[in-house]
Amino acid sequence: MISRSERSLNYLILSLFAVFALYPLLSILTGALAPAGTSPGLLPTEISFDNFAEAWELGRFGQYLRTSAVVSGSVVVLATLMSIMAGYAFGTMRFRGSGVLFYLLLLGIMVPTEALVVPLFFDLRELGLTNTYWALILPQTAQSVAFGTFWMRAYFMTSSRALVEAARVDGAGHWRTLWSVLLPVGRPAMVTMIVLVFMWTWNEFLIPLVMVTDESLRTAPLGLAFFQGQYTADVRLLAAGAAIVAVPVIIVYLFLQRHFIRGMLEGSTRG
Amino acid sequence: MTTAAASRPVAATRPPRESGKGRAPGEPRRVAYLYILPAYVVFVLFMLVPLVRAANISLFDWNGLTPATWVGFENYQEIVSDAGLRAAFGHAAVLIFFYAVFPVVVALLLVATMTRARLRGLGFYRTVLFLPQVIAMVVVAVAWRNIYAPDGPLNQVLRAVGLDGLARAWLGDFTWALPAVGFVGTWVQMGLCIVLFLAGVSKIPRDLYDAVRLDGAGPVREFFTIVLPALRNEISVALTLTVIAALRNFDLVYMTTRGGPGTATSVPAFEVYRRAFQVGDVGSAAAVAVTLTLLIFLITVGITRVAERSEP
Numbered sequence: 001m002i003s004r005s006e007r008s009l010n011y012l013i014l015s016l017f018a019v020f021a022l023y024p025l026l027s028i029l030t031g032a033l034a035p036a037g038t039s040p041g042l043l044p045t046e047i048s049f050d051n052f053a054e055a056w057e058l059g060r061f062g063q064y065l066r067t068s069a070v071v072s073g074s075v076v077v078l079a080t081l082m083s084i085m086a087g088y089a090f091g092t093m094r095f096r097g098s099g100v101l102f103y104l105l106l107l108g109i110m111v112p113t114e115a116l117v118v119p120l121f122f123d124l125r126e127l128g129l130t131n132t133y134w135a136l137i138l139p140q141t142a143q144s145v146a147f148g149t150f151w152m153r154a155y156f157m158t159s160s161r162a163l164v165e166a167a168r169v170d171g172a173g174h175w176r177t178l179w180s181v182l183l184p185v186g187r188p189a190m191v192t193m194i195v196l197v198f199m200w201t202w203n204e205f206l207i208p209l210v211m212v213t214d215e216s217l218r219t220a221p222l223g224l225a226f227f228q229g230q231y232t233a234d235v236r237l238l239a240a241g242a243a244i245v246a247v248p249v250i251i252v253y254l255f256l257q258r259h260f261i262r263g264m265l266e267g268s269t270r271g
Numbered sequence: 272m273t274t275a276a277a278s279r280p281v282a283a284t285r286p287p288r289e290s291g292k293g294r295a296p297g298e299p300r301r302v303a304y305l306y307i308l309p310a311y312v313v314f315v316l317f318m319l320v321p322l323v324r325a326a327n328i329s330l331f332d333w334n335g336l337t338p339a340t341w342v343g344f345e346n347y348q349e350i351v352s353d354a355g356l357r358a359a360f361g362h363a364a365v366l367i368f369f370y371a372v373f374p375v376v377v378a379l380l381l382v383a384t385m386t387r388a389r390l391r392g393l394g395f396y397r398t399v400l401f402l403p404q405v406i407a408m409v410v411v412a413v414a415w416r417n418i419y420a421p422d423g424p425l426n427q428v429l430r431a432v433g434l435d436g437l438a439r440a441w442l443g444d445f446t447w448a449l450p451a452v453g454f455v456g457t458w459v460q461m462g463l464c465i466v467l468f469l470a471g472v473s474k475i476p477r478d479l480y481d482a483v484r485l486d487g488a489g490p491v492r493e494f495f496t497i498v499l500p501a502l503r504n505e506i507s508v509a510l511t512l513t514v515i516a517a518l519r520n521f522d523l524v525y526m527t528t529r530g531g532p533g534t535a536t537s538v539p540a541f542e543v544y545r546r547a548f549q550v551g552d553v554g555s556a557a558a559v560a561v562t563l564t565l566l567i568f569l570i571t572v573g574i575t576r577v578a579e580r581s582e583p
Contacts, residue, residue, distance in 0.1 A: 089306035098303070108314060110571055114519060115543075122328075123321070141317070203409075221407045224407075228526070239417070245409065246406050
C-alpha cells in the first residue's frame with residue numbers, strides 16, 4: 001500500500017517542521033548555557049550555568065517567580081472551585097435563566113484582555129486596588145472562570161446519569177454527589193482545565209504590565225520584559241532569563257502534554 | 272486566550288450549536304443559583320462590568336485624569352478617518368495572512384501528502400510541534416529578537432551563503448519589520464495546524480482513498496474530494512484560533528518592535544495600550560478595544576457559520 005520511500009518522506013517532512021519548531025527554543029537554551037566570552041553556537045562545546053546564576057541575581061527572577069507562583073496558584077484554586085460548582089449547576093440542574101446566564105459566560109470567553117484592561121486599570125486605580133495582588137488575580141480569575149465553567153459543564157453533561165441516580169438512592173445530596181461521586185470520575189477533565197488555567201495565568205503579560213508598577217509584584221514574564229530593557233545587548237543573560245521564565249510551564253507540559261493539546265484543540269471543536 | 276498561543280483562549284471555544292434550546296438536563300433546582308453565585312460574582316465584576324465600562328469610555332474624550340467630555344461616536348469615526356489607526360488595522364490584516372492563512376495552507380498541503388501513511392511515533396512529533404503554543408510570548412519574543420538581530424543567526428546564514436545584500440536589522444527595517452513579526456506568528460501557529468489536521472486525516476476511512484483511486488483520481492482530486500471536505504471542521508477551528516491570535520498579538524509587538532520602526536508594526540492591540548497608557552487618549556483606546564472585540568466576535572461566528580454551511 002504505502003511504499004517505504006513514501007513513509008520515509010513523511011518522516012522527513014515531519015522532522016523538518018519539528019526542527020523548525022524547536023530551533024528558536026534551542027537557541028535560547030544554547031545561548032543560556034554558553035560560557036562567557038564564547039559566541040553561542042548551535043551546539044555548545046562546553047556548557048556553563050554562570051549565566052543562570054548571574055541572570056537570577058541581576059534580574060531578581062527568584063522574586064518574580066514567587067509572585068508568578070502566588071498569582072497562578074490563587075487563580076487556579078479560585079477558578080477551579082468556582083468553575084466546578086458553576087459547571088455542575090449548568091450541566092446537571094434546570095433553573096430559570098440558565099440559558100441566558102450560560103451564553104453570557106460564553107461571551108466572556110471571546111473577550112480579549114486588550115478590551116478589559118483599559119477600564120479595569122482606571123476603575124481599580126479609583127478603588128486603590130492597582131499595585132496589589134488582587135489586581136492580578138481577580139481579572140484573570142474572571143477570564144478563567146468563563147472558560148472553566150464552559151469546560152466543566154461539558155463534562156458534567158456527559159457524566160453518567162446512572163451514577164447520579166445511584167448516589168441519590170444512597171442518600172447523597174447534591175453537594176456530596178458533586179464532590180464524592182462525579183468529581184473523582186471527572187479528574188481528567190479537571191486536570192485539563194487546571195493545566196490550561198495555570199499556563200494562561202503564568203504566561204499572561206498585559207495585565208501585570210498595566211496593573212502593577214511595584215517591582216515586588218512583577219510576574220516572571222513582566223520581569224523578563226524589564227530585564228530585556230536593561231540588558232538588551234547581552235544575548236546570554238537574556239537567554240538565561242527567558243529560559244527561567246519558560247521552564248515551569250515546559251515541565252508541566254512535558255508531563256501533561258495530552259491535556260494541553262486536548263484542551264486547546266478540543267475546547268474549540270466541542271459544540 | 273493572549274494565544275493564543277499561550278495566551279488566554281479568546282476563542283479556544285466557540286458557541287455550542289446544540290439543538291436543545293440551551294436547556295440543561297436534570298430536574299429543576301433552586302440551589303443551582305447558589306452554585307453559580309461565586310463564579311458569577313467574579314465574572315460580572317471583572318468581566319462584564321469592565322466590558323460595559325469600555326463601551327462607555329469609548330464615547331468620551333478622556334485623558335485619564337481630568338474630567339471627560341462626551342463626544343458620541345467620534346472615537347469610532349476616527350478609526351476610519353485617522354490614517355494611523357487605519358494603518359494599524361491594515362497591519363492586522365497582513366498579520367492574519369502570516370498567522371492564519373499561510374500556516375493553514377501549508378499544513379493542509381503537508382498533511383495531504385501524508386494521508387495514506389499510518390505513521391508511528393506521531394506522539395513525539397505532536398509534542399514538539401505543539402510546543403510553541405505553550406511558551407510565553409515574552410519568551411518567544413526574546414528568542415526571535417535574537418534570531419533577527421543584526422549579527423544574529425539569520426543574518427549569519429545569509430552572509431555565509433553569500434547573500435550579504437539581504438542581511439539587515441530585520442525588526443528595524445520599515446519594509447521587513449511587519450513580515451518579520453508576522454513570521455513569528457507563522458512559527459507559533461504552524462505546529463497547531465499540523466497537529467490538528469493530522470488528527471483529522473487519521474479519522475478518514477482508508478477505503479475512501481481506494482474508492483477514488485479506482486475511479487482513476489490523482490492526488491489533486493483526492494485532495495479536493497476527500498481530504499478537504501473531511502477536514503472542514505478542523506480547518507474552521509484552526510482558522511478561528513489563528514485569526515484571533517493574529518488580532519491579539521500585543522505581547523509580541525510590545526516585546527519586539529513597540530509598533531516601530533515609525534508605525535510600521537503598529538497593530539490594534541498595541542494601539543489600545545499606547546493610547547490608553549502612553550498617549551493619554553483613553554476614549555480612543557477604548558473605541559479601538561471595543562472594535563477589536565466586535566471584530567473577534569464577528570470572525571468567530573462568521574468562520575463557524577461558513578464551516579456549517581459548507582457541510583454536505
